[in-house]
Amino acid sequence: MRETNEDASAYAGRRATAESIERGGGGLSVSDLLARVVPAAVPAHSATAADGAPDTDPSPDVDVLAAVIAAAAGRHLPEGHLAPDADFFDAGGSSVNAVELVAELEEELGIEVDLDEVFADARPSSLARRWAGIPGIRAVAPTVSTAGHSTAGTTTALPVPSPRTPPLPVPRPAEPVHAPHTTARREDLDQILADLALADRLPFIAAPEPLPxxxxxxxxxxxxxxxxxxxxxxxxxxxxxxxxxxxxxxxxxxxxxxxxxxxxxxxxxxxxxxxxxxxxxxxxxxxxxxxxxxxxxxxxxxxxxxxxxxxxxxxxxxxxxxxxxxxxxxxxxxxxxxxxxxxxxxxxxxxxxxxxxxxxxxxxxxxxxxxxxxxxxxxxxxxxxxxxxxxxxxxxxxxxxxxxxxxxxxxxxxxxxxxxxxxxxxxxxxxxxxxxxxxxxxxxxxxxxxxxxxxxxxxxxxxxxxxxxxxxxxxxxxxxxxxxxxxxxxxxxxxxxxxxxxxxxxxxxxxxxxxxxxxxxxxxxxxxxxxxxxxxxxxxxxxxxxxxxxxxxxxxxxxxxxxxxxxxxxxxDGLARLPHKDDQPYLWFTETTEGQVGPVAAAADTPCSMALTLSIASMHQLVTERRIDVRGQLTCPAVHPGPLTVERGDVWIRPDEGIPEHHGLTHQLLRYRLLLRDPDGGSWWLEGRKHARARRDLWRQTRALTVEIGREGEPALLAGELVVPADSYVRDQIDGIQVDPRLTGREQRAAKLTWLAWFGLQMGRGLLGPFTRAAADLLDLRRTPHPTEHNR
Structure with a gap:
């Protein structure tokens, strides 16, 4: 009876210490806390008991250890505290907080806990038992009352693994133990079986009404x-x-x-x-x-x-x-x-x-x-x-x-x-x-x-x-x-x-x-x-x-x-990386144009030509921007005796969704915008447009480009028209399509067909637009003169 009272008194003392630690340490230093977690180890050659075994306390104080861990964990949580039996993550801890907690436990308290053990079961009480190597960890099956409250239920004893040797001298149980992951798996399976049994306590009910x-x-x-x-x-x-x-x-x-x-x-x-x-x-x-x-x-x-x-x-x-x-x-x-x-x-x-x-x-x-x-x-x-x-x-x-x-x-x-x-x-x-x-x-x-x-x-x-x-x-x-x-x-x-x-x-x-x-x-x-x-x-x-x-x-x-x-x-948001125009092009082809330019509002009598490479970084670029990247050269004596290099260039396909210009008679097919550099370092710009009109020269409309050229920051100096030669169009822009060589042959063929189908659809819609609008104007029988028009 005296032993029982002593045990109860010792437990009450440990509990009071644990509660003091949980509230903030009660003025105890780290060394004081650790001194209360486990008794000091007796050296190997110290006094022994009568049977020759070292006279040591056989187990650490797990309640106090759990409170120590809970106090440390609370510093990493929004509420600032954590109960020993509460889960660290359920209380608001993140994986980053878990990493910080593990580091603090090792550096400040000398308690080495694997991060995987924290993720497996983040209750301080469980971490304390695992670290201390105490046998008899139990899988607890809470009982569910008819009101939904969970209470402690039956338990099943399981052996506990012996973790790696900690920095503090903690006595280990003499009996053999299982590997940590094996024991943890057995604990999980026993807990799963206990949790499944909770469903059997639900009442038997009738079917609900089958109504929305x-x-x-x-x-x-x-x-x-x-x-x-x-x-x-x-x-x-x-x-x-x-x-x-x-x-x-x-x-x-x-x-x-x-x-x-x-x-x-x-x-x-x-x-x-x-x-x-x-x-x-x-x-x-x-x-x-x-x-x-x-x-x-x-x-x-x-x-x-x-x-x-x-x-x-x-x-x-x-x-x-x-x-x-x-x-x-x-x-x-x-x-x-x-x-x-x-x-x-x-x-x-x-x-x-x-x-x-x-x-x-x-x-x-x-x-x-x-x-x-x-x-x-x-x-x-x-x-x-x-x-x-x-x-x-x-x-x-x-x-x-x-x-x-x-x-x-x-x-x-x-x-x-x-x-x-x-x-x-x-x-x-x-x-x-x-x-x-x-x-x-x-x-x-x-x-x-x-x-x-x-x-x-x-x-x-x-x-x-x-x-x-x-x-x-x-x-x-x-x-x-x-x-x-x-x-x-x-x-x-x-x-x-x-x-x-x-x-x-x-x-x-x-x-x-x-x-x-x-x-x-x-x-x-x-x-x-x-x-x-x-x-x-x-x-x-x-x-x-x-x-x-x-x-x-x-x-x-x-x-x-x-x-x-x-x-x-x-x-x-920084999680992915979209293709960039400086990346290896996904698909490209050449375009050659020839024609004449001259001063704005004057005759175009000076030869001018462009040798360009048009490319796309991805089909994503086409779908979202309908834009093609441009590199190449402009040769035009009216601008400079030597060729100009395209430093940056873009071509937009059906810009502004092909919204018509000039009172609905002209639709934009393509718009070119090039930044050029001459051999002397001068900067120039070129603006070009291909238009669709309700006329029968559709083939030429897809090849003719009206251009304006000027110095950077200044209005246009030259204007004219450049045309893709009929004999080079198919050769360069259909047969001459090149695809990233890193793709397989099948993928290259698919890329070409995808591009041609998409570009052809866009051009078809652009060329059809003017004819559709013209037909709508001719067939609009609802158009009747207003009284004010009739009386003019």
Missing amino acids: PRRILLTGATGFLGSHMLLDLLRHSDAHVYCLVRAADEEAARTRLGEALRSYRLPWSTEVRRRITVLPGDIRHPHLGLSEERWNELAHELDGIVGVAAAVDFLRGYQSLRASNVLGTLALAELAAAGRPKPLHHISSIAVFNEVGITSMGEDDPLAHADRLIAGYDQTKWAAEVALRRARDHGLIVTALRPGGIGGHTRTGAYNPQDLSSGLVSAFGRFRTVPAFRYLNVAPVDWVSRVAVGVICEPDAWGFDYNLTGVPNTLDDVVQDMALGGMHVRVKDWDDWRTDALARLEAEPIPELTFLSRVLQSPSALKLCEATLKGPAATGERTAHLVEALGLPPATRYDARAQLKTFERLAG
């Missing part, structure tokens, strides 16, 4: 996909949407939601605000952080629940992500089962298939084996979906919507900067290399959002699984798309590509791609990347049939054109 929802709870509305789904719900249904937003109060929640929508170029208008109710809460908390009264109101008023919120981090482990991704999902299931029955639409992920070597990813195919999922994100998405499958056995209508990579918006270019797909695409364009992969299962956010909302609003679609992955991109697709964009890439083995990418990111750090660098260095994240890049194409027959039945836009490949706006935004 009028009141919907949406989580994750401040995220990339969730914000687009919010707007699509408002546009394509009559529903009022309750948005659960992590914030201290309603005003802060509303502000945060508005800022998120605007950041993704979505409207935050009076109409939007009228049709939503913002609820400050948190999916990681019991009852979603809502009051009992609000919880009960929602249980009886809602017609549907849409769970989009999730912690998307490929570095963190299962223990660090489970509160958001698993327990939060189960809390939504509990709300769906409370009060009147409601369908639950869960945004899952094809990460549930992320097992290396899996052969198919169909909507009804078996999911991956849980013990073969390495990344914590994959494990949590798997656990959440499997738990909801158990909830279906209780009558809950659950729809699983599985996106793959979510690409940028095809019209606005809005993208998720922390999405792995965005990071990889940025690296492809910047480094001009791609790893050998099988498929990229990526679809644009506007398509994913629209289809997901279509499912939510159609009762006949509820209760099934859908793969919202679009049409997968093959390696050939990506290489060809980038080539057409003027970004010729080399294909490398995955390991070689990763090594090269890391070396480049280290040599030239790009803050926006720091997260990608960490992913490429994380063992668990690398397994996720390997499974993603080497996995099969995701298929979605059920999704395709539903899209057709609802009349929604069918899935198309997320190709170069669909990515155009997003790639421009990536480049503007």
